[in-house]
Amino acid sequence: MAGVCTHPATRGRGPAQAVCGFVVDDLVHRYGRAALIVDAANTPAIAAHERLEGPGVTGPWRASPAGGRR
Template sequence: MGGGRRGDAPAGVGRARSDRIRAVWEMVVDPAVRGRGLGRMVCAFVLAEARGRHGRAALMVDEWNHAAVRMYEALGMVYRPVKAAAWRSGR
């Protein structure tokens, strides 16, 4: 989705592809339709496709995003803290 909602889609994902990795980022659901299971359906489909094609799937989520963590755990994912590095703004 690249930073925001496009068109009239109530839910969507950004994606990237290379020879070694497939990545999905920015799972987005329009606030007006949240709570209806759209994000769960999209995520369940993407995870099932990844596991079916590649035998495994993983995702990253910000620790503070409790709703997303609960949804991923309900889909069978196991939360595991990781370390990440990022540029600080202003440097």
């Protein structure tokens, strides 16, 4: 899963975590696994992705911004 955006007014209030958790659970249920990808510079997203880790979930893999290395 990648490309998830949260409106600034709702950050830290849990809706993205709930939706992403639902999607990840469904992916693991249907396919046995899910992968999480996050921008290496997006600390809040990394923390959110780490809370989604569990059986069948890999990542979060940290992708560098275009042209960058990390």
